[in-house]
Amino acid sequence: MSDRIKCRGDRCALILRPGDHVARQAMIGPLTHHGIVDIDGRVIHATPDAPGVVSDDLTTFAAGREIEVLQRAESDEEAAQVAARARAQIGQPFDLLRANCEHVAYGARGQRVSPTIAELLRLLRGR
Numbered sequence: 001m002s003d004r005i006k007c008r009g010d011r012c013a014l015i016l017r018p019g020d021h022v023a024r025q026a027m028i029g030p031l032t033h034h035g036i037v038d039i040d041g042r043v044i045h046a047t048p049d050a051p052g053v054v055s056d057d058l059t060t061f062a063a064g065r066e067i068e069v070l071q072r073a074e075s076d077e078e079a080a081q082v083a084a085r086a087r088a089q090i091g092q093p094f095d096l097l098r099a100n101c102e103h104v105a106y107g108a109r110g111q112r113v114s115p116t117i118a119e120l121l122r123l124l125r126g127r
Contacts, residue, residue: 019079
């Protein structure tokens, strides 16, 4: 995965584009925190520390960590659609199993899933 785009600090504002699905290391453990870059450069993400889905500036989202672009829109039209779907989720409450940061980011890209929760459930079921 070395071909992925990564940035830290002020450099991110120059690299990230609207519609980018981005992630950074979570505050604890091996998890990652996901978001979508909006048309104004802010990041839309779900957090249990706030009222749920919020729009934060890059510095707040990054929390001092490196940001990685997981998926980039292929056109300006797709970027606008992804950003609009993410923006439509602002204000929705956080729910670890049904509305976490992965659900918001993947949902904005058209598939509302949480690979982390899906893997956890798979492990709990013993499959």
